[in-house]
Every structure is written in C-alpha cells, then in structure tokens.
Amino acid sequence: MATVAARTAQRVLASDLAQHTGEQVRIEGWIHAIRKFGAVNFLVVRDRSGMAQVVLEPEDVAPLDGLQVETVVAVYGTVEEEPRASHGVEIRHARVEVISPVTDVLPFELNKKKFKPTLDVFLNNAPVGLRYPTRQATFRLYSDLLFGFRDYLDHRNFVEIHTPTMVGAATEGGANVFQLDYFGRPAYLAQSPQLYKQIMVGVFERVFEIGPAFRAEEHYTVRHLNEYNSLDVEMAFIESFHEVMDLLIELLEHMVQTALERHPHDAELAGMQMPRFGEVPRLKFRDAQRMILERYAEDRSNDLDLSPQDERWIGEWAAEEFKSDFVFVTHYPTSKRAFYTLPDPEDPEHSLSFDLIFQGQELVSGSQRVHRYDQLLQIMEQRGMNPESFAGYLQAFKFGMPPEGGFAIGSERLLMRLVGAENLRETTLFPRDVNRLGP
Amino acid sequence: MATVAARTAQRVLASDLAQHTGEQVRIEGWIHAIRKFGAVNFLVVRDRSGMAQVVLEPEDVAPLDGLQVETVVAVYGTVEEEPRASHGVEIRHARVEVISPVTDVLPFELNKKKFKPTLDVFLNNAPVGLRYPTRQATFRLYSDLLFGFRDYLDHRNFVEIHTPTMVGAATEGGANVFQLDYFGRPAYLAQSPQLYKQIMVGVFERVFEIGPAFRAEEHYTVRHLNEYNSLDVEMAFIESFHEVMDLLIELLEHMVQTALERHPHDAELAGMQMPRFGEVPRLKFRDAQRMILERYAEDRSNDLDLSPQDERWIGEWAAEEFKSDFVFVTHYPTSKRAFYTLPDPEDPEHSLSFDLIFQGQELVSGSQRVHRYDQLLQIMEQRGMNPESFAGYLQAFKFGMPPEGGFAIGSERLLMRLVGAENLRETTLFPRDVNRLGP
Structure with missing residues (x-):
C-alpha cells in the first residue's frame, strides 16, 4: 500500500469505469x-454506484494481511476489459490507500449472497447492516417512491405543506397518543396531519404532506410501528369520492413505475415488481360481506368492520375476478370511521369512506370529508366531542370549505408490500416499537 | 340564485378563463x-389559480343580500372580454349556486390591499388568515423551495431518507430537549437527524432528509421556534469542506430560482427576489474578528463566537466588498462546535466548520465531520461523553466511514429572509413557541 498521494485525478464511480x-x-x-x-487476488470495492473488481499483483498482497472488509479505501490503477467482472472491466496494476481503517470483525457478513442475521440481530446492527446490497436497494427504492409521489402531485397543482408534530389535542381521539411535557403543560405527538391538511385545503385546494405520524400502540405486530412516515393527500372541489380513489390508483402506479424506471437493478435485487392494477374493483362494505357469504360461506352481516381474513378473501376475489392486486372496499359503517368522514346522504349509516386493499391487506384509508360547518358541529355533538378542543379546525369550516376528500398512505408499509417483506421493520430504516427505541 | 343543477361542464380555473x-x-x-x-354589481371569486370577476345583472342582486365573503360557490356564466378585469375576461349572465354557506363575519378582512391584523391575531386565526393572497403566495413559494431542494439533490445522486423523531438519547446534548413518556421510559424528540444522516452516509454516500426538528428553547425570539422543518444534507468522499460550501451555495441558488420561475406572480406578491450571490466570500473566524477590529474598531479577539452585531457587520462587509448577500465564516473555535465537527488538522483549536451568513444573519450551519473511529472516541472522552449512549452511531464509524460533511438549513428561516419577514412566525404555517401550541 502506498502513502497518501496527491489526488489529482477525479474520482470515478464503479458504474462509470x-x-x-x-x-x-x-x-x-x-x-x-x-x-x-494465491497467485491472483482480488478486492471488490463498493461505492454508491455498485461494485468494482480490483486485481492485486503478487507483490501487492502482503499489505492486505490484517485488512478487514468495510475498510474505506482509495484505489489507483488502470481500467482494463474483463468480461467476467461486473460492468465488463476491472482495475489492474492497483495501488491501495487506506482512508479509514477497520480493525473489528462485522457482526454478520455483508458480502454473501444470502444475508443471514435474524431480524433482531439485523436491527440491533442496522448502522452497518443497511449497507448490505439488497437493503441498500430497498431504501433507494423507497427514495424513488417518494420522488414519484411528489412528482405526480406536483404536476397536478398540489402544494406541499409541513404542519406541526406537537399538538395541543389528540387528532383522532385520546387513545394511543404519545404525551410530552411542553413547558409544564401536556402536548401530544400528532397521530396524523389530518386536521391541518383539511384546514390547508381551504387555502390551496390541493395539498400533500410527507412527515412522521405517531401511534402509541402497545402491542407488537409485524405491520404496525409507533412512528411511521405518512404520505398525506387532500383535495377539494371533488364531485364524488370516486375522484379521490381515481387519483390514488394513478398515483400509486406512477410511484411504482418511477422506482422501477429509476433503479431497475435495485428493483431486481429487492424483488420489487409492478403489481397488477387492472380495473381496480370498488366493492361496498355490505356487498363485500355478501360476497364472503356466497363465496366462502361465512356470515359477516353483523360485523361493523373487516377482519384480516375478510381482507384476504376480498383480495383473492379481486385477483381472480378482476386480475387486480388491488380492491377498494367502500361505504364502511359510519360509526366505525372518524368524525370527519362524510355519511352517505342516501344511507347515513354508511359513509363515503374507502380502504384500498393490496394483495389482501389494507394499505390506504381515505374518504370524502364532512365539509359543511353545521353538519360537522352536529356530528361532534352526537359523538360527545368538545368543539372547543377543535376551535382552529372548525374555524376553517365556519368560513367556507368546499367538498373535499383525501387519504394517507403508510409509506413503509407500501414498500413492505412491494418488496414482499414479512415485517414492517425490514422496510423502515430505524424502526420504533414498544421494545425498540434505538439505534 | 338557482337550485343545484347538474354539473355537466368541467370546472374551469380562474387563470384559464x-x-x-x-x-x-x-x-x-x-x-x-x-x-x-347599484346598477352593476360584482363578485370576485377566488380559486387556487387566482381571481375571477363575475358581473351580476340587476335581477340577480337580491339573493346576494346576507351573503358573506368566503362563501363557497359555483358560478355558471359566459366568459366575455373585459380588459379591466384580471386575465382580461369576466363572467356575465351569471348564475350563482352556494356550495357552503358562511354566516359569520371574518375576524379580519381578507380582500383588502393591506392586511391589517397584528401577528398574534393573525396566528390565532391562521386557519382563515392563511387564505389572504400574500400569505398564500408565501407558502406556495415555500413548497417551491422544497421542490428546488430535492430537484437539485436528486440530480446529484442524493438519496432521500426518513429517520426517527423519537430517540433514546439527545443528539446535541441534554439541554433544550423535549422529553416524552415512551411506554414507561423516557424518550426525546430529535433535535436534528444529525447522527442518523451520518450513519446513512455510510450506506448511500449522499443523503438528504426533510423533517421536523425540535428545540425546547424557553425564550421567545423573532427567529426561533420550538419545532421547525429542517433541510438536512450530508455527503461523503469529500476532499475538503469547501466542496460542501460549494454545493450549499449552488443548492440555495437553485432553490430560489425554482421558486421565482414556478410562481413569479406569487414571488412579486410576497416580495421574494433573487438575492445577490456573486462570489460568496469565505472568511476565517479569526480573520472576521480582525476585519471587525480594523473596520469597526471593536476588539473581539477574546470571543469564542460571533454576536448578532458581528454577523451584521460581516454581512455589511460582504455586501460592500464582494457585492454578495452571503458570506461564509469558517474555522470556528472547536470548543464551541458539536463533538462531531472535525478539528482543523493544522490548527486543532479551530474546526473545519462554517456558518453561512445571509444579509447579516446566520442561516445555515455545517462542517466536515470527524470520520475516523479512533479520533471520534478520543474526542468523546475529552468531552466527557458516554460512548455507550452513542453505540449505534459509533458502530457506523467502527466499520469504515469516508471523509464527509454536511449542513442543515432551517427552511422557514430561509423563507423568512427571502420574503423579508420580520418574524419566523410569519413564514411558519402553524408555529410553536413557549406560549403557542395551537391552532
């Protein structure tokens, strides 16, 4: 290994060699x-663009003794054709310079085809585990999904907003909310930007927000975490909640398309493929229950919500009958949805709400919202809510709100389903659950 | 006013009339x-694209009695040329349909040239106050700045990350941190994503994050808030911290350019102009003190930081000598910067840090970071820090970290300076300070 040399030449990325x-x-x-x-020795050097093969002549081997993987190096050498190497070239006559030495041994191997650590061992060592190529690929695709999300909405006049995380009252009700000490009085971490994005629809008509949402759920499941990154969309002057569903489907298709086009190699590594959209069916809640009775001989007619098994059956039905990985269930019982959900004027016991089920699991929730001030006050009264706790929110409605609706996508959950991960912790950089507050 | 009619025609935006x-x-x-x-009466209808003038014939006037501004309406009519109206057209033979009635009177007028409420009255009524055209314009430009931020970084291979808000240890030290109850143990709201973005540089080399940061500052100032939206950038394989400064200046220029190009009318309304970049000077901390002594006859040589007056003088110097609204001050005393700041190898009492001063006020802080594990451990020991509290962070360095640096931009503060607002609360949608936790 040589001493530090003047870095006259520009650094070349592995993919450009x-x-x-x-x-x-x-x-x-x-x-x-x-x-x-023995006679021929190789280093594989990884940079943000991929891998480069470096051939070391016999006289260069000795200084490699004791060198650990993950050492950060600069390699100087000549690029020569080598069909068996990645990108068809390798670096010969190489001189290796250590930039940051590594003296420890990794907690697991990052350079094997199969990545072996258990989920818990991986998560405890995520700061290095995330360097594993398929993990890198997964989170590069995540960045692409966000890019596609914004790109689609930006082209349709949506305005990006950032609303507070620390709030004075719980958005969706008092349960499952984290409380903090705000200069001697209680504050809460927002369960969603729901009320703020509705207020902002009164300003910009169309808004989106990307930001953290918090749920103090005490139970461990493979598809819930206590902090997640929510993709919130809200749009006004809709004529029907079907417009919101139309936009959601187009948006999702654009997001996945964007990721596949920008990083096809990462998509292959992480196992992300374009799901089947087809003509996404829209099934009323009651009709979904009827379908389950007819097709699976289970009577759900007294249930006010869908069970995970129900969602799997509905997904199966959509896949078989419509060749779609997606299906909307609409018109959920009003009593089971949040207060801001618009009851169907023709059947007020059911609401103009929807869940999007993706491969048999709920992925997105949305609805048309109550937009008339008098109706909102009436509903809050019926539900025993205190309008004073929602004074700011209500002010937006008092001064004219158009018909509007929206939805929220759990971004890590979308990624989880797209790459076929079994646990949301595999598609969240540094997950938070009841047992895990670090790294 | 007519009864509800079938909405056969597509809605037309004011700007497209x-x-x-x-x-x-x-x-x-x-x-x-x-x-x-009297004989001729007008409605001005506002949508997300602008204003439309509607002429009402005498026979249409009666039903307008009692109608309040901010009522949400649909207007049907014929578009005719009228040079004096905005966009050169107006709507005649109009029929007005109320979509959402308003019966209350606004807390302040939204349709006057001068917006009159005091800041406190405005903030208390932000859900409607944000509809005022210059306020709308300000926050549309904010969305554009974020668009420009991502656009610039995306074209340079930066990967977007989202890291946790709830953390087990305070990032920047124990003071000024919000504490919450995390299932019976303490957790903290992240003061910045600093440690996570550094970890992620070990994965992707170049990362950025847009997300909330929290400071439990108990004092009220016009340029601090307790929650803000931080634009974080971190990049590896730098050869000098000047590369980080180069990128920052190009990035800022691109952000402002993007906003001005996308919404020139809003820029005019909100008073946003392209600042003078010129050749942004880079002045060492000690040289800045010398300049102040020579130019302003104040001896600052015993100070370890710059005062607000110092920053104003430095800004004045840059404006006069370099025709630039920006100036970097570099090489701050190591003892006054965070532990992860790299001491200058040639003068370890000073660090490879910088602040960007914009029109006489600090806007961005950044530095090259310590990237060698042994040096990081040594510094933490010198500062009396417990390495176990930073185990995840340190693991990334134990396993090879390249030379790297980065910075964080307070996004609302950037907007504040660009539109010449006097208080950060004017450029934050729903600000949080010691007295304000709502709306």
Whole structure:
C-alpha cells in the first residue's frame, strides 16, 4: 500500500469505469470482499454506484494481511476489459490507500449472497447492516417512491405543506397518543396531519404532506410501528369520492413505475415488481360481506368492520375476478370511521369512506370529508366531542370549505408490500416499537 | 340564485378563463369580495389559480343580500372580454349556486390591499388568515423551495431518507430537549437527524432528509421556534469542506430560482427576489474578528463566537466588498462546535466548520465531520461523553466511514429572509413557541 498521494485525478464511480477503459483512474469506496487465490487476488470495492473488481499483483498482497472488509479505501490503477467482472472491466496494476481503517470483525457478513442475521440481530446492527446490497436497494427504492409521489402531485397543482408534530389535542381521539411535557403543560405527538391538511385545503385546494405520524400502540405486530412516515393527500372541489380513489390508483402506479424506471437493478435485487392494477374493483362494505357469504360461506352481516381474513378473501376475489392486486372496499359503517368522514346522504349509516386493499391487506384509508360547518358541529355533538378542543379546525369550516376528500398512505408499509417483506421493520430504516427505541 | 343543477361542464380555473372566451363555463371557489354599485354589481371569486370577476345583472342582486365573503360557490356564466378585469375576461349572465354557506363575519378582512391584523391575531386565526393572497403566495413559494431542494439533490445522486423523531438519547446534548413518556421510559424528540444522516452516509454516500426538528428553547425570539422543518444534507468522499460550501451555495441558488420561475406572480406578491450571490466570500473566524477590529474598531479577539452585531457587520462587509448577500465564516473555535465537527488538522483549536451568513444573519450551519473511529472516541472522552449512549452511531464509524460533511438549513428561516419577514412566525404555517401550541 502506498502513502497518501496527491489526488489529482477525479474520482470515478464503479458504474462509470467502462467509460475509462485503458485509463489511469482513482476509485473510492468500501472493501466489500477480499478474495485470496494465491497467485491472483482480488478486492471488490463498493461505492454508491455498485461494485468494482480490483486485481492485486503478487507483490501487492502482503499489505492486505490484517485488512478487514468495510475498510474505506482509495484505489489507483488502470481500467482494463474483463468480461467476467461486473460492468465488463476491472482495475489492474492497483495501488491501495487506506482512508479509514477497520480493525473489528462485522457482526454478520455483508458480502454473501444470502444475508443471514435474524431480524433482531439485523436491527440491533442496522448502522452497518443497511449497507448490505439488497437493503441498500430497498431504501433507494423507497427514495424513488417518494420522488414519484411528489412528482405526480406536483404536476397536478398540489402544494406541499409541513404542519406541526406537537399538538395541543389528540387528532383522532385520546387513545394511543404519545404525551410530552411542553413547558409544564401536556402536548401530544400528532397521530396524523389530518386536521391541518383539511384546514390547508381551504387555502390551496390541493395539498400533500410527507412527515412522521405517531401511534402509541402497545402491542407488537409485524405491520404496525409507533412512528411511521405518512404520505398525506387532500383535495377539494371533488364531485364524488370516486375522484379521490381515481387519483390514488394513478398515483400509486406512477410511484411504482418511477422506482422501477429509476433503479431497475435495485428493483431486481429487492424483488420489487409492478403489481397488477387492472380495473381496480370498488366493492361496498355490505356487498363485500355478501360476497364472503356466497363465496366462502361465512356470515359477516353483523360485523361493523373487516377482519384480516375478510381482507384476504376480498383480495383473492379481486385477483381472480378482476386480475387486480388491488380492491377498494367502500361505504364502511359510519360509526366505525372518524368524525370527519362524510355519511352517505342516501344511507347515513354508511359513509363515503374507502380502504384500498393490496394483495389482501389494507394499505390506504381515505374518504370524502364532512365539509359543511353545521353538519360537522352536529356530528361532534352526537359523538360527545368538545368543539372547543377543535376551535382552529372548525374555524376553517365556519368560513367556507368546499367538498373535499383525501387519504394517507403508510409509506413503509407500501414498500413492505412491494418488496414482499414479512415485517414492517425490514422496510423502515430505524424502526420504533414498544421494545425498540434505538439505534 | 338557482337550485343545484347538474354539473355537466368541467370546472374551469380562474387563470384559464381567457381560453374559454365566448363559452358557457362553471367556476368554483370562495367569494373573495362583493362589490355593490347599484346598477352593476360584482363578485370576485377566488380559486387556487387566482381571481375571477363575475358581473351580476340587476335581477340577480337580491339573493346576494346576507351573503358573506368566503362563501363557497359555483358560478355558471359566459366568459366575455373585459380588459379591466384580471386575465382580461369576466363572467356575465351569471348564475350563482352556494356550495357552503358562511354566516359569520371574518375576524379580519381578507380582500383588502393591506392586511391589517397584528401577528398574534393573525396566528390565532391562521386557519382563515392563511387564505389572504400574500400569505398564500408565501407558502406556495415555500413548497417551491422544497421542490428546488430535492430537484437539485436528486440530480446529484442524493438519496432521500426518513429517520426517527423519537430517540433514546439527545443528539446535541441534554439541554433544550423535549422529553416524552415512551411506554414507561423516557424518550426525546430529535433535535436534528444529525447522527442518523451520518450513519446513512455510510450506506448511500449522499443523503438528504426533510423533517421536523425540535428545540425546547424557553425564550421567545423573532427567529426561533420550538419545532421547525429542517433541510438536512450530508455527503461523503469529500476532499475538503469547501466542496460542501460549494454545493450549499449552488443548492440555495437553485432553490430560489425554482421558486421565482414556478410562481413569479406569487414571488412579486410576497416580495421574494433573487438575492445577490456573486462570489460568496469565505472568511476565517479569526480573520472576521480582525476585519471587525480594523473596520469597526471593536476588539473581539477574546470571543469564542460571533454576536448578532458581528454577523451584521460581516454581512455589511460582504455586501460592500464582494457585492454578495452571503458570506461564509469558517474555522470556528472547536470548543464551541458539536463533538462531531472535525478539528482543523493544522490548527486543532479551530474546526473545519462554517456558518453561512445571509444579509447579516446566520442561516445555515455545517462542517466536515470527524470520520475516523479512533479520533471520534478520543474526542468523546475529552468531552466527557458516554460512548455507550452513542453505540449505534459509533458502530457506523467502527466499520469504515469516508471523509464527509454536511449542513442543515432551517427552511422557514430561509423563507423568512427571502420574503423579508420580520418574524419566523410569519413564514411558519402553524408555529410553536413557549406560549403557542395551537391552532
């Protein structure tokens, strides 16, 4: 290994090496693997663009003794064709310079085809575990999904907003809310930006927000966490809640398309494919129960909500009858939805609400909202809510709110389903649950 | 006013009316103003695109009695040329349909040239106050700044991340941190995503995050809030911290340019102009003190930080000597910066840190970071910090971290300065301070 040399040449990324065939280059990255075969030895260097193979001549081998994987290095050498290497080239006549030494041994191997740690071991060591190529790929796709989300909405005149996380009253009711000390009085972490995005629809008609949402759920499940990144959309001057569902489907398709186009190699690594959209069916809650009775011989007619098994059956029905991985269930019982959900004027016991079921599991909830001030006050009274706790929210309605609706997508849950992960903790960078507050 | 009619025609936005001259159209929005002149009367209808003037014939006037501004209406009529109206057209032969009635009187007028409420009255009534055209414009520009931020970074291979808000240990030290009850144990609201974005640089090399940051500051100032939206950037394999500053300046220029190009009319309304970038000077902390002594005859040589007056003088110097609204102060005393700041190897009492001063006030803080594990441990020991509280963070460094640096922009503060607001509360949708937890 050489001493530090003047870095005259620009760094070349692994993915660009083939454009520099025959040239002297410098690459920089992490030692992903060290392969000693006696006469010929290799380093695999990983950077943000991929892997580069470095050939080490016999005289270069000795200083590699004791070198650990994940050491950060600069490699100087000549790019030469090698069809068996990734990108069809490798670096020969190499000189390796250590930028950041590593002296410890990794808690698990990052350079094997199969990634072996249990979920708990992985999560405890996420700061290095996330470097594993399929994990990297998963979260690069996550970034792409967010890009697609904004890109779609931006082209349709939606305005991005950021509303407070610390609030004076619980948004969705008092249960499952984290409380904090706010200069001697209680404050709460927002369970959603619901009330703020509705207020802002009165300003911009169309808004979206990307931000954390909090639920103090005490139970451990594979698809719930205590903090998640919510993708919230709200739109005004709708003529029907079907417009909201139309937009949601187009939006999701655009998000996945964006990720697949921007990083096809990552999509392959992480196992993300375009789901089947087809003509997404829309099934009323009561009709879903009827379908379950007819098709699966289970009488759900007294239930006010769908069970996980019901959702799986509905997903199966949509896949078989409509060749779609998605299905909307609409018109849930009004009593089971939040106070801001608009009751169906033709059947007030049911609401203009929907859940989008993706491959047999709920992914998105949404609805048309109550937009008339008098109706909102009446509903709050019926539900025993105190209008004074919602004074700011109600002011927006007192001064004219158009017909509007929206939805919220749990972003990590969408990613989980798209890559076929079994646990939401696999698609959340640093998950928070009742047992886990770190790293 | 007519009864509800079938909405056969597509809604037309106010800004698109001129394209429909001579046609029957439907517009929808809020009644922004009602102007009764006897024989000829006007409604001004506001939608997300702007204003539309509606002429009401004498026979239509009667039903307007008692109608309040901000009522949500649909208006059916014919588009005709009228050079004196906005967009050069107005709607005649109009029929007005009330969608959401308003019966109360606004707390302040939204349709006057001058917006009169005091800041406190405005903030107490923000849900309607934000509808005032210059306020709308301000926050539409905010959305554009965020768009420009991502757009710039996306084109340079930065990956968007979302890291936890609830953390087990205070990021920047124990003071000024909000504490919450996390299932019976204490948790804290992140003061910044600093440690996580550094960990993620070990995965993606280049990352950014947009999300809330929290400071439990007990004092009221015009430029601090207890929750703000932080724009965090971190980049690896830098050869010098000047690369980080280069990127920051290009990024800011792109952000403002984006806003000005996307919404020039809003920029005019809100008073946003392109600041003078010029050749942004970079002044070492010690040299800044020397300049102040020479130019302003004040001896600051014993100070370890800059006062607000110092920053104003430095800004004045940059404006006069470099025709720039920006100036970097670099090499702050190491003891006054966070533990992760890299001491200058040639002068360890000073650090490879910078603040960007914009028109005489600090706007952005950043630095090159300590990237070697051994050095990081040594610094933590010197500062009396417990490495076990930072185990996850340290793991990333134990397993190889490249030279890296980054910065954080307070997004609402940037907006405040760009539109020349006097208080951060004017450029934050729903601000949080020691006295204010709502709306």
